[in-house]
Structure formats: structure tokens, C-alpha cells
Amino acid sequence: VVIVGAGPSGLAAAIRLRQICEETGTDLSVCVVEKGSEVGAHIMSGAIMEPRAMNELFPDWKERGAPLNTPVIQEKMLILTEPNGIRVPNFSFPSQFNNHGNYIVSLGNVCRWLGEQAEGMGVEIFPGFAASEVLYDDEGRVKGIATGDMGIAEDGSHKGEYEPGVELHAKYTLFGEGCRGSLGKDLMVKYDLRKNSDPQSYGIGIKELWEVKSENHHPGLIEHTAGWPMDSKTYGGSFIYHLEDNQVAVGFVIGLDYENPHLSPFDELQRLKTHPVVRDTFEGGRRIAYGARAINEGGMQSLPELVFPGGIFIGCEAGFLNVPKIKGSHTAMKSGMLAAEAVHEALTNGDEGQGVLNSYVEKYENSWIAKELYQARNFRHYFRHGLLAGTILGGIELKVFRGNVPWTLKSHSDHDKLKKASECKKIDYPKPDGVLTFDKLSSVFISNTNHAEDQPVHLKLKDASIPIETNLALYDAPEQRYCPAGVYEIMTDDDGSNPRMQINSQNCVHCKTCDIKDPTQNINWTVPEGGGGPSYPNM
Structure with a gap:
């Protein structure tokens, strides 16, 4: 069994496969490939972990030393206006908002720990190897993957250290x-796996990790905000999580169905930190890490077909994030465990492989x-009608009806929601002060992002003319703003003429936002050389 990605779903699948082998006296070879330089290097999340799946996978996870060190002990929800913050009473929360019994974690460190457990059970993990191609047999069934070649120059020639993929x-x-x-993405097209589902919708999450003064640190406190700096039509909100060791994570999530092409998700996070209710936590503190990642928000109605000949989607690859809970690690882990059970049952009962494992779908449909x-399926989609309507309608459905209503709202794609720049108000973002607020380049620096020099650009344009003739002309080059890493830059001659797009691919933090939000779907995100990208220490 080959597993692509050493995230919560992939590692839980690998561990569960080896557990079942030990329980049944069988043996399956399990291999995990990971494009990050180490397990956890590309993992970026808030994160609050609901330990339900962890309890099932390792009932003794505390004794094993799993890094779930900070239980949630206090939670606050605030609606921000520009000068003030209004506390929402906890008793009004739907049960999905309740974090009692959950833990504030570094999901990267949780994955590192899961990786250690997996290797101790005989799982082979290969970090630094990017799966760049799906392999098919003569009948068009998935038979594995190929990793990308290493040591290819930007012009396509082989450098001295060239190594072919495996x-x-x-x-x-x-x-x-x-x-x-x-x-x-390629598999969904090849097998038409979205024919019975709505388009996926997404958000971008941008996060900073701070070391704050001890008097501003309250381990176990979590805060969520809605409202300012977003307008009432744009879905978004922030999180502030107090971990151990004087560390506080602050982040902002914005729905990628936003309309104003002048909006910059990165700068909205910087602006958030200037709010009087927020800034006190970070006064006198020090920013120590930065990252960004797209998240799925479409819900149940956006799930593709989960199985196809020889393959299975698990975790956020499928889209199992629970939007009102703002969590996906527990569902990701559980999906990996269910996939492991389905694969083991098939292979130990005479299955020759490369089949369509409908037993996985059945297990999912009967699972929590x-x-x-x-x-949770409708919650996110009510917010298309604005913050007030979304809060009231989504809240009533969850609080009163517990989601059991006789309708399911449609999910829609995000890339076609941008309005023309001429139709939208420009947003004046203040200059960063380098103390509380920062620019993109200094942020990318502390994400430890690195790519091998002189390699082919991994951000492929289907049509090189579109960034100028369409995106700049109609939308004022929104890729300059929706990218949280300064990858896309409009260059001109000294007199302002001859505009052209420069792609600074070495800055890419692998968030995938450009692949999602580009209004003409002209950008195709592909994997760079294995080991490249961010190297998050504990995000």
C-alpha cells in the first residue's frame, strides 16, 4: 500500500494498517511519501484537536507521549467592530462550537509524533519525495505513483546532481x-469524480506564532472573532489560541469566494492585530513563525466520489473538514483509519488490488x-447572504434543529466570484511597523521556505498572456494580493510601461490559493522538487 502525504489522514491510515496486521497475524508493506523535508514540515493548522479519532487509534496516547499538552479551559467568541469587541455568551453556542475536552496543539508536532509511532510499527516513510505523477496500468487503473526527478535545471536540462524519480x-x-x-485534482478529472457533487469551496488560513510576555499568556484560552476587519458580505474570522511555553497562535481565515479583487488576506491579518481587543496580547511579544494554507469549506455536498480503480481519497484531499467546528484533523484521521480497514479486508480476502473499494464508502457512510x-452541511453556505443572516440562520439550524432540516444548500466555486476592480472600493492597508505588523517577505523568511535554485517553475500558466491582458486589465492583478507569500509580482519599465508578470516561485509556501482563486483558472500548481517549500517548526 502506498500513501501520498504524511499528514493526519495518511499517518493514521498507515498506523491502522500495521495495527490490523499485528492483530490478525498478516503482513502488508506500507509506504508513505511526503514532499516536505521532514514529517510535519508542510503541516499548518490552527489548531484545536478533538481527540476522538486519536482515542480510537491510540487509547493510551497520553502514556505514549502524544503532544496534546494544552487542554482548552476557556473559550470566547467576539464580534468586532472597528473600535470595540462584543462578547457572545457561551450558552448561545451550538454544540459544534463547544471545545470542552479538546486540545490546543501544533498539528505539525502531532504529525511528527504519529510518524514516529508509524515507523516503530514498520511503516516506511520517505520525506523529501514529492509524488508528481499517478501511474496507471493497461486498463486505466491506478497502480501507484512516481516521485519527481531531482536536479533538473530551469531550462529542462539535467544538472550534475540529477536523479530520476522513483x-x-x-x-x-x-x-x-x-x-x-x-x-x-488530476484524478478527479480522469475519473469524473465530481459528476455527482457540488464544486468545492475554500478558504485561506494565514497564521502567525508568537512568543508573548508571561502576563499576556493564558494557557488553554481560545478566542474566535467575526466582523471587523471584514465587511458584512465577506466570510472570515480570526482565532487566537494560547498554547504552552508563552506561545500564542493568531490566524485569520477568509472565504475564497470574496468579491473585491483589492482584498489581501495577508494584510487583513496584519490589520486584525491592530484592534484594541487583540493587540494587547502581542504587545512586547515576538513573532517566531508564519504560514498559510487553503482549507476546504464546501462540506458534505462537495465531497467527490471517494474511490476509483486502485485508489482512495482520505482527509482534506476529499474535503472532510467540519466548518462550524473549524476542525478537520479528527475527521482526517478517522477517514484514514476507515481506508486502512477497507484495504486490509480486501487484500486479505483474495482481492488482487486495483479495484474500486466501495467498502470504504460504506464505512464512511456509517461513521461519525x-x-x-x-x-454541518449548510452552515458555511448561509454566509453567502452576509454575516448577520449567516450567523442567525446557521446558528438556528445547528442550535435548534441540530442540522436535521429537509434541505441542503448548494456549494459554488470561488474563482468566478471576483468582481471587476472598477466596481469595487480600493482597500488602503497601513504600512507595517515591523513590530506588530509585517510585510510578506519578512513573513516568508520565518516560514523557512526554501526551494532549490535553478529548477523549473512549478506554478504553470496555461496562457502566459492572461495575467496582463485579463487579470491586470480587469481585476488589477489580484494574484499580487491573494497570494500570501509575494510569489506573483507585476513588473514594469522605469516609465511604468510594458507590464509583465514575474513569478517568484522560490517564495511559495504551498498554500494552493492561486490554483483556486485565479479568475480564469489559468494557474496550475504542481509539485516542485521534493524537500522544497516551507519548513514549519511547530505550526
């Missing part, structure tokens, strides 16, 4: 690349993941 063949391949996986996603 083919990994498997009876079943589990795809756990995370949100908007590049191989998953499906129940959660059904109850």
Missing part, C-alpha cells in the same frame, strides 16, 4: 495530499464523520 507500485494507493492536492458533516 516509481512506487501498490495494490492500492491512498491519496492524502491535503486540500487541493495536485494529483487529486458522515453524521458530523451532514449536521
Whole structure:
């Protein structure tokens, strides 16, 4: 069995496969490939973890030393106006908002720990190897993956350190690349896996990790905000989580169906930190890490077909995030465990591989993941009608009806929601002060992002004329703003003439936002050389 991606779903699948082998006296070879330089290097999340799946996978996780160190002990929800913050009473929360019994974690460190457990059970993990191609047999069934070549120059020639990619063949391949996986995108087209589902919708999450003064640190406190700096039509909100060791995570999530092309998600996070209710936490503190990642927000109605000949989607590759809970790690882990059970049952009962594992779909449909996603399915989509309507309608459906209403709202794609720049108000973002607020380049620096020099650009334009003739002309080049890493830059001659797009691919933090939000879907995100990208220490 080959698993693509050493995230929560992939590692849980690998561990569960080896557990079942030990329980049944069988043996399956399990291999995980990971494009990050190490397990956890590309993992970026808030994160609050609901330990339900962890309890099932490792009932003794505390004794094993899992890094779930900070239980949630206090939670606040605030509606921000520009000068003030209004506290929402906790008793009004739907049960999905309740975080009692959950833990504030670094999901990257949780994955590092899961990786250690997996290797201790005999799982082979290969970090620094990017799965760049799906392999098919003569009948068009998935038979594994190929990793990308190393040592190719930008012009396509082989450098001195050139190493060809490796083919990994498997009876079943589990795809756990995370949100908007590049191989998953290709598979959905090849097998038409979205024919019975709504388009996926997305958000971008941007996060900073701070070391704050001890008097501003309250371990176990979580705060969420809605309202300012977003206008009432734009879906978005912030999180502030107090971990251990004087560390506080602050982040902002914005729905990628926003309309104003002048909006910059990165700068909205910087602006948020200047709010009087927020800034006190960070006064005198020090920013120590930065990252960004797209997340799925479409819900149950946006799930693709989960199985296809020889392959399975798990975790955020499929889209199992629970939007009102703002959590996906527990559902990701559970989906990996269900996939492991389905694969083991098949391969130990005479299955030769490369089949369509409908037993995985049945297991999902009978699991608590499906129940959660059904109850949560409409919440995000009410916010298309604005913050007030979304809060009231979504809140009533969850609080009063527990999601059991006789309708399911449609999900829509995000890229076609941008209005023309001439139709929207420009947003004046203040200059960063370098103390509380920062620019993109200094932020990318502390994400430890690095790509091998002189390699082909991994951000492919289908039509090189579109960035200027369409995006700049109509939308004022929105890729300059929706990218949180300064990858896309409009260059001109000294007199302002001859505009052209420069792609600073070495800055890419692998968030996938450009692949999602580009209004003409002209950008195709592909994997760079293995080991490149961010190297998040504990995000």
C-alpha cells in the first residue's frame, strides 16, 4: 500500500494498517511519501484537536507521549467592530462550537509524533519525495505513483546532481495530499469524480506564532472573532489560541469566494492585530513563525466520489473538514483509519488490488464523520447572504434543529466570484511597523521556505498572456494580493510601461490559493522538487 502525504489522514491510515496486521497475524508493506523535508514540515493548522479519532487509534496516547499538552479551559467568541469587541455568551453556542475536552496543539508536532509511532510499527516513510505523477496500468487503473526527478535545471536540462524519480507500485494507493492536492485534482478529472457533487469551496488560513510576555499568556484560552476587519458580505474570522511555553497562535481565515479583487488576506491579518481587543496580547511579544494554507469549506455536498480503480481519497484531499467546528484533523484521521480497514479486508480476502473499494464508502457512510458533516452541511453556505443572516440562520439550524432540516444548500466555486476592480472600493492597508505588523517577505523568511535554485517553475500558466491582458486589465492583478507569500509580482519599465508578470516561485509556501482563486483558472500548481517549500517548526 502506498500513501501520498504524511499528514493526519495518511499517518493514521498507515498506523491502522500495521495495527490490523499485528492483530490478525498478516503482513502488508506500507509506504508513505511526503514532499516536505521532514514529517510535519508542510503541516499548518490552527489548531484545536478533538481527540476522538486519536482515542480510537491510540487509547493510551497520553502514556505514549502524544503532544496534546494544552487542554482548552476557556473559550470566547467576539464580534468586532472597528473600535470595540462584543462578547457572545457561551450558552448561545451550538454544540459544534463547544471545545470542552479538546486540545490546543501544533498539528505539525502531532504529525511528527504519529510518524514516529508509524515507523516503530514498520511503516516506511520517505520525506523529501514529492509524488508528481499517478501511474496507471493497461486498463486505466491506478497502480501507484512516481516521485519527481531531482536536479533538473530551469531550462529542462539535467544538472550534475540529477536523479530520476522513483516509481512506487501498490495494490492500492491512498491519496492524502491535503486540500487541493495536485494529483487529486488530476484524478478527479480522469475519473469524473465530481459528476455527482457540488464544486468545492475554500478558504485561506494565514497564521502567525508568537512568543508573548508571561502576563499576556493564558494557557488553554481560545478566542474566535467575526466582523471587523471584514465587511458584512465577506466570510472570515480570526482565532487566537494560547498554547504552552508563552506561545500564542493568531490566524485569520477568509472565504475564497470574496468579491473585491483589492482584498489581501495577508494584510487583513496584519490589520486584525491592530484592534484594541487583540493587540494587547502581542504587545512586547515576538513573532517566531508564519504560514498559510487553503482549507476546504464546501462540506458534505462537495465531497467527490471517494474511490476509483486502485485508489482512495482520505482527509482534506476529499474535503472532510467540519466548518462550524473549524476542525478537520479528527475527521482526517478517522477517514484514514476507515481506508486502512477497507484495504486490509480486501487484500486479505483474495482481492488482487486495483479495484474500486466501495467498502470504504460504506464505512464512511456509517461513521461519525458522515453524521458530523451532514449536521454541518449548510452552515458555511448561509454566509453567502452576509454575516448577520449567516450567523442567525446557521446558528438556528445547528442550535435548534441540530442540522436535521429537509434541505441542503448548494456549494459554488470561488474563482468566478471576483468582481471587476472598477466596481469595487480600493482597500488602503497601513504600512507595517515591523513590530506588530509585517510585510510578506519578512513573513516568508520565518516560514523557512526554501526551494532549490535553478529548477523549473512549478506554478504553470496555461496562457502566459492572461495575467496582463485579463487579470491586470480587469481585476488589477489580484494574484499580487491573494497570494500570501509575494510569489506573483507585476513588473514594469522605469516609465511604468510594458507590464509583465514575474513569478517568484522560490517564495511559495504551498498554500494552493492561486490554483483556486485565479479568475480564469489559468494557474496550475504542481509539485516542485521534493524537500522544497516551507519548513514549519511547530505550526
